[in-house]
Amino acid sequence: MKEKVVLAYSGGLDTSITIPWLKENYDDIEVIACCGNVGQDDNMEDVYKKALESGASKAYVDDISEEFVTTTIYAAIKAEAKYEGKYLLGTSLARPIIAKKLVEVAHKEGAKYICHGCTGKGNDQVRFEATIAALDPTIKVIAPWRIWDIKSREDAIDYANEHGIKVKATKEKIYSEDANLWHVSTEGGDIEHLENEHKEDIYKECVTPEQACDTPEYAEIYFEKGVPKKLNGVEMAPVELIQAVNALGKKHGIGIIDIVENRLVGMKSRGIYETPGGTILYEAHNILESACIDKETLHFKQRVAIKFGELIYDGLWYSKLREAIEAFMDCTQENVTGTVKVKLYKGNIKPAGIFADSPLYDESISSFGNSEYYDHHDAEGFINLFTLPLKIRAMKEGK
Incomplete structure (x- = not known):
């Protein structure tokens, strides 16, 4: 009987070549692809077909975007959690939801192994494996980037071409990208050279402030105990609201950052992040909170939010400390209910009414x-x- 391995599958370069590599390097193995849809702008039918065409025996493509919003995004908004004061944790917030789905599929299929395509230099390998360890420590992890002879994304493209696997990545556009409902991140390529201004044609979500709408726009966001519920008086489902606020941010060139951050694994890296809706929601929440929380609670919350952001970034969503901090955050939000009016224009968010x-x-x-x-x-x-x-x-010092 073949051993089963559940592969965290996106249809991108790394995970696409992982399927044939697993079958070449492990005897009697059955690869089950699992794609958690967290709102990335991909055709999920194409992802499903590509997984099977690449050699997977079975593929799961499950929409977990609402769980993504209600479980981790809401918590981040209430805390206004950021990493190193800037990064709105777009990739980090999605990983525990995706990894949880991997464990669920492994249990359903009776698989002893989970495989991911995270590089050996990145944070995501830790985030996936920390979640797997927290939910089922008996599951073994296969991490090809820490094993195989492929040393670069250029090598990975060559491997894909040799095995007849179609990938979007090219050696001319070698960027590593991650997209979900909350954000898009772009790393690698010429961005790795700090002296280079990043190219604006890499944006997937936003327009530049220069290209943004020439007319200011007002938006009203209603929060209930810190959770966004309505946009311009219209109550919306969780995913629908994030999408609607994203559209506003894109239109007005809001939410683009270019940062050098300290990775969990010890090195610095540079990333371009687009978080249009998240930037608006954080700012609107901050404006409302300023009128609703007392000074001592607010100041302590701001300090705790730094640690909360670090725990999320480090992949420790399923830690006791994260649970305890979230309980504290929920307590602080009991009075954070009401509407914030903001003015959006050329990358800026201006308070226009609380x-x-x-x-x-x-x-x-x-x-x-x-x-x-x-x-x-x-x-x-x-x-x-x-x-x-x-x-x-002053008296004691003789002044």
Whole structure:
């Protein structure tokens, strides 16, 4: 009886050549391709057919995009989680959902092995394997990039050509790309040279601010306990809302970043990320939150969000610490309900109105006029006490 291996399959260069390589290098093995649809702009019927044509005995192409939104994207929005202050974690957020699907298929098929096409220099190998270890530590992992003689994407293209496998990648456009509902990332090729300005024709989602719509546009986003629910007064399903906000961001040249980041595996890498809808949702959430959360909670939340982003980036979604931080984040969002109006124009997002259900901001207190709850004279005593340590230090130092 043949051993079964479930392959994390996308239909791209790396996973397409993995199927024949597995069959060439492992005796009596049955390759089952599994593609988790997290909103990437691919024809899933073509992906299914290509998997079988490349040698898989069976292929699963399952739409898991709603789970992607409601499980990891919502959590990221509530935390406003970023890695190193910039990256909105597009690839990182999808990996635990895809890896969970791989484990489910392995259990269904009775497979002892899961294979992925992640390179030996990347973060994704850790993210996949950390999730697999957390969900079923008995499953063994096959990672061809850590085994085979293929050393580069150019070698991989040669291998594909030799085996009659059609791939979109060419040696002229050697970029490594990852796309899902939340973002598109582009790495490799001439981007690896820091002295090069990245080429704008690589964009898959966005237009440049220069090419963006010449007319400003207002958008209203309604959040319920930190979760986006409505766009311009229309309630939408989770995937539908992300798609709609993405369309706004693309139109107005919002959400493009070019960063050098510190990979989990120890090296620095450069990536171009397009997150049009996510950038708008983060900013709108931040605007609403500023009126709804007290200072101490907000400041502590901002510090914890850094760790939350690192855990997601490092592939530790299924860790106890991630669960605990998310529970804290949910607690902070109990009062973050209301609508934010933003003005979108040429890559910029401008606040244009906050309509919170229960804001902590109170105009009668915050205005410069008199208030029942705040007497200007009280500030004198407060300042005396607040500055007392500074006065004592100055006296002791003889100033």
